[in-house]
Every structure is written in C-alpha cells, then in structure tokens.
Amino acid sequence: MVTILVTGGAGFIGSHFVEHYLREHSDDTVVTLDKLTYAGNLANLFSLQGNPRHFFYQGDIGDEQLVSDIIRKYEITHIVNFAADTHVDNSIKNPRVFFETNVLGTQVLLDAARAANITRFVHISTDEVYGSLLTGEATEASPLLPNSPYSASKAGADLLVRSYVQTYKFPAIITRSSNNFGPRQFPEKIIPLFIKCLMAGEKVPVYGAGTNVRDWLYVEDNCSGIMHVLEKGTLGETYNIGGGNMLTNIELTRKLLAHFGLDDSFIDFVTDRPAHDQRYAIDCSKIHKLGWTPRHTFVAALTKTIEWYKSHLDWSMSEQRLA
Ligand SMILES: NC(=O)c1ccc[n+]([C@@H]2O[C@H](COP(=O)([O-])OP(=O)(O)OC[C@H]3O[C@@H](n4cnc5c(N)ncnc54)[C@H](O)[C@@H]3O)[C@@H](O)[C@H]2O)c1
Numbered sequence: 001m002v003t004i005l006v007t008g009g010a011g012f013i014g015s016h017f018v019e020h021y022l023r024e025h026s027d028d029t030v031v032t033l034d035k036l037t038y039a040g041n042l043a044n045l046f047s048l049q050g051n052p053r054h055f056f057y058q059g060d061i062g063d064e065q066l067v068s069d070i071i072r073k074y075e076i077t078h079i080v081n082f083a084a085d086t087h088v089d090n091s092i093k094n095p096r097v098f099f100e101t102n103v104l105g106t107q108v109l110l111d112a113a114r115a116a117n118i119t120r121f122v123h124i125s126t127d128e129v130y131g132s133l134l135t136g137e138a139t140e141a142s143p144l145l146p147n148s149p150y151s152a153s154k155a156g157a158d159l160l161v162r163s164y165v166q167t168y169k170f171p172a173i174i175t176r177s178s179n180n181f182g183p184r185q186f187p188e189k190i191i192p193l194f195i196k197c198l199m200a201g202e203k204v205p206v207y208g209a210g211t212n213v214r215d216w217l218y219v220e221d222n223c224s225g226i227m228h229v230l231e232k233g234t235l236g237e238t239y240n241i242g243g244g245n246m247l248t249n250i251e252l253t254r255k256l257l258a259h260f261g262l263d264d265s266f267i268d269f270v271t272d273r274p275a276h277d278q279r280y281a282i283d284c285s286k287i288h289k290l291g292w293t294p295r296h297t298f299v300a301a302l303t304k305t306i307e308w309y310k311s312h313l314d315w316s317m318s319e320q321r322l323a
Contacts, residue, residue, distance in 0.1 A: 002028045003031065003077055004029070004077070010041055013124070014082035016219045018048065019048065020223040033067070041186075078119055078121070081121070084153075099149075110160065118171070121161075127240065128154060131151070158174055176240050179217065199309065203266050204268065218294065221243060221294035221296055225241040225292050228291065
C-alpha cells in the first residue's frame with residue numbers, strides 16, 4: 001500500500017491526477033496539499049468528497065513544518081509535485097512569486113522528503129524549459145534555455161531536483177510535458193480562454209500573427225504518463241511527455257472557431273507577448289520505450305473539453321469555489 005502526497009492537487013492537472021490515481025489504485029491513500037491560489041479550486045476535487053482514501057490540506061509547499069507534519073502523519077512514501085505558479089503572462093508582470101513557489105517551495109519539499117527517506121518523488125516540469133526550437137525536437141538531454149520568468153523558475157527547479165539526485169542520491173524523476181488541455185483548466189490559458197470568449201459571443205485575442213507552434217496533450221494522457229513514470233520510470237531520469245499534436249496558435253484558433261460555427265472575423269490579433277517562444281517541440285521516444293503512448297485523439301479530446309465548458313458555465317465563478 002502506498003500513501004502519496006500530491007501537491008497542487010486542486011489545480012488543473014493535479015486534480016485530474018488525484019482522480020486518476022485513486023481510480024487505478026483502490027488500496028492506496030492520497031493526501032492533497034494545495035495553497036488554493038486563484039488557480040486552485042476545491043470544486044476540482046468534488047468527485048472525491050467523502051472518499052475515505054483522500055485527505056485535503058490547504059497550505060503552502062514552502063511551509064516546512066506543515067509539509068514535514070503531513071509526511072510524518074500519513075507515512076508518505078511517494079510525492080508528486082504539481083504545485084506551481086503557472087501562467088507566463090503573470091510571471092512577466094510579477095516574477096518573484098514564481099521563484100518563491102516554483103524554486104524555493106520545491107526546495108522545502110525536497111528537504112522534507114529527503115529527511116523522511118521517501119521512496120519516490122516525481123517533479124512535474126514543462127517543455128518550456130527547453131526554450132524556443134526553430135527546428136527539430138528537444139530530447140531530455142537538450143540544453144535548458146528558458147525565455148520567460150515562468151520557464152526560468154521551472155528550469156531552476158529542475159536543476160535543483162537534479163542536484164539532489166546527484167548530491168544525495170535522492171530518488172527523484174522529472175517529467176516535462178507539452179501544453180495540456182482538458183476540463184477544469186483555469187480560463188487564462190489559450191484553450192479555455194478562447195472557449196469562454198466564444199461561448200459569450202466575443203472575439204478571441206490571438207498574440208501576434210498566431211504563428212507560434214505548440215504540441216497539445218490531453219490532460220488524461222499526461223496523468224497516465226506521469227503514473228507510468230511514477231511506477232516504471234528509472235530514478236534520476238527525466239521523461240518528456242507529448243501528445244504528438246503540433247499546431248500553430250492560428251490553426252488551433254480556427255479549430256475552435258469551426259466548432260462554434262464562426263469564422264476569422266471573431267479573431268482579434270493583439271500585441272505579442274514579450275520574448276514569446278516561437279516553437280516548442282519535444283522528442284518523446286524515451287517514454288515511448290518505457291511503454292507509454294497517448295491514447296486520446298486531439299479532435300475527440302478537444303470536443304470533449306468544449307462540451308465540458310459548455311455544461312459547466314459557472315465552474316470558474318466564485319460560488320463554485322468550495323474553498
Ligand atoms: N498546464 C500545462 O499545460 C502544463 C504543461 C507542462 C507542465 N505543467 C506543469 O504542471 C503543473 C500543474 O500545472 P497546472 O496547469 O495544473 O497549473 P494550475 O495553475 O492549474 O495549478 C497549480 C496548483 O498549484 C497550487 N499552488 C500554487 N502555489 C502553491 C504553493 N506555494 N503551495 C501549494 N500549492 C500551490 C495552486 O493553488 C493550484 O491549485 C505545474 O508544475 C506546471 O508547471 C503544466
């Protein structure tokens with residue numbers, strides 16, 4: 001039996017992971033620790049209300065006492081660290097909190113986990129740490145060339161985790177996934193933001209000319225990839241997790257517009273983000289060799305996502321926030 005601590009588990013990917021994990025492991029226990037920032041929402045864990053194998057704590061991963069107490073109380077053996085400030089635009093306006101949570105918070109978590117001799121620590125990172133690649137694909141050995149304060153803070157955390165592996169033989173694994181999408185993503189990221197605009201009959205704000213390329217990964221596929229790495233990954237290694245769905249932002253926008261029966265007149269081209277990465281691309285052969293591949297097709301997953309937002313109109317409103 002495993003008792004796993006999931007940080008950031010009231011956020012978008014973390015909440016899907018908690019649900020996914022408990023579905024797959026009927027005997028294990030999950031403890032969720034989340035600060036409930038604007039991006040965290042207890043309603044994301046609604047399906048687990050009353051589940052005797054799930055415990056929730058509101059708190060900061062940088063709170064040493066709280067983290068150590070939880071690890072001791074529940075005899076935590078595994079940790080998956082999703083907790084982070086995640087929105088690039090916010091990191092450009094206010095970088096500091098990104099380093100406090102993403103780097104220093106991770107360091108507190110690593111020290112508490114090390115003191116407790118935990119068995120496995122999976123640190124959730126992003127393909128954004130590789131920076132913009134005009135051609136080719138980043139492997140896990142590619143240089144880290146972050147261009148935003150967000151991606152710099154994530155790269156800093158990755159290097160910190162690496163240093164603990166090297167220095168203390170700490171049992172960590174890093175995953176770096178591409179852009180996730182799916183139900184319950186806070187409507188500041190492109191897909192839920194555009195769905196929200198289109199549902200309200202408003203134009204969608206596309207940065208620059210919309211030529212930036214991203215790979216899209218359905219959130220359920222990322223969760224199964226992270227689980228696969230948690231169970232079968234080699235300690236000390238890093239695994240890219242991608243969906244194999246490369247699209248320019250304008251291609252993605254037109255797919256969303258088509259879904260609502262709308263045309264380009266609903267696009268508002270707005271001033272580009274500073275240092276906006278042109279293209280992310282990752283080579284996922286390492287995790288494929290480990291036996292994982294994504295199972296959802298992009299079109300079906302996008303449709304499912306749009307339908308979810310249509311049927312949960314008040315999800316991001318304050319009254320839905322159970323916290
Ligand atoms: N969304 C993506 O496309 C994507 C892609 C690659 C990697 N990632 C990474 O996956 C992880 C989860 O991303 P997400 O999209 O679910 O983010 P999110 O913003 O939806 O959720 C982050 C969660 O972390 C919590 N949190 C923030 N600061 C905290 C702190 N100091 N202590 C405890 N909890 C705190 C928030 O309350 C929130 O619930 C992040 O580490 C992110 O960098 C995300």
